[in-house]
Amino acid sequence: APAADRSRRHSIDGCGVDGCGSGARPVFHIVVNLSTLLGLDNDPGFLDGHGIIDAATLRTMVVEAERSYLNTHTKQADRQPTRYTPSKKLINLVKAGELCCTFPGCNSPVWKADIDHTTPFDHRNPTQGGQTVLTNLKPLCRFHHRIKTFTSWQDYQDDLGHGWFQSPTGHEFHAAFFTGRTLFPGLIPHRDPDHPARASLDTARQKRITKLADDQRKWDEANPPPF
Numbered sequence: 279a280p281a282a283d284r285s286r287r288h289s290i291d292g293c294g295v296d297g298c299g300s301g302a303r304p305v306f307h308i309v310v311n312l313s314t315l316l317g318l319d320n321d322p323g324f325l326d327g328h329g330i331i332d333a334a335t336l337r338t339m340v341v342e343a344e345r346s347y348l349n350t351h352t353k354q355a356d357r358q359p360t361r362y363t364p365s366k367k368l369i370n371l372v373k374a375g376e377l378c379c380t381f382p383g384c385n386s387p388v389w390k391a392d393i394d395h396t397t398p399f400d401h402r403n404p405t406q407g408g409q410t411v412l413t414n415l416k417p418l419c420r421f422h423h424r425i426k427t428f429t430s431w432q433d434y435q436d437d438l439g440h441g442w443f444q445s446p447t448g449h450e451f452h453a454a455f456f457t458g459r460t461l462f463p464g465l466i467p468h469r470d471p472d473h474p475a476r477a478s479l480d481t482a483r484q485k486r487i488t489k490l491a492d493d494q495r496k497w498d499e500a501n502p503p504p505f
């Protein structure tokens with residue numbers, strides 16, 4: 279189901295709606311399924327920076343809103359994988375798919391967030407580095423974008439859009455558990471149940487868990503009590 283991103287009185291750049299960035303006026307963004315706007319269902323929507331809102335309330339709120347419609351077919355949005363800057367459509371898909379900064383525990387509003395290449399883009403050789411595609415992009419607030427860029431936190435992202443982070447101490451954290459893909463399953467990149475991405479995700483995670491347990495055991499053996 280297509281999701282519409284809605285904004286009135288824009289002051290944030292990059293949301294793709296005309297007039298955005300024109301002056302310091304109040305702004306809010308709502309993500310909602312088109313079917314809900316049309317009254318075909320009563321699924322909840324999401325008010326950026328606030329949380330889930332019910333269908334009746336959001337229909338009232340969007341009456342005079344500017345709307346942009348997001349076609350959830352990711353193939354169209356992924357057409358320029360070797361261009362550093364994502365298209366407006368791709369940015370909106372990334373943001374609607376996450377709804378907050380992706381960093382574990384952060385609920386910083388997504389429409390102000392930076393768009394981060396999980397595997398870094400290679401400016402010298404764009405075909406070699408991380409691609410500008412839905413499965414390699416995620417929103418990070420400026421604070422967590424800096425943490426990712428300038429510290430030894432590591433992050434990963436798989437073909438289904440899940441992200442996870444490894445702290446400098448080796449601890450693993452799942453990225454936000456609740457995302458736009460939870461609320462709007464139409465935003466989940468389509469994959470068959472037996473798609474290799476599912477298996478490779480499980481394998482990769484299992485490998486890291488095993489390695490962490492091994493490291494912990496080695497450390498314990500090398501550092502016996504008393505502490």
Ligand SMILES: [Zn+2]
Nearest residue numbers: 393394395423
């Ligand atoms: Zn980045």
Ligand SMILES: [Zn+2]
Nearest residue numbers: 379384419422
């Ligand atoms: Zn954050």
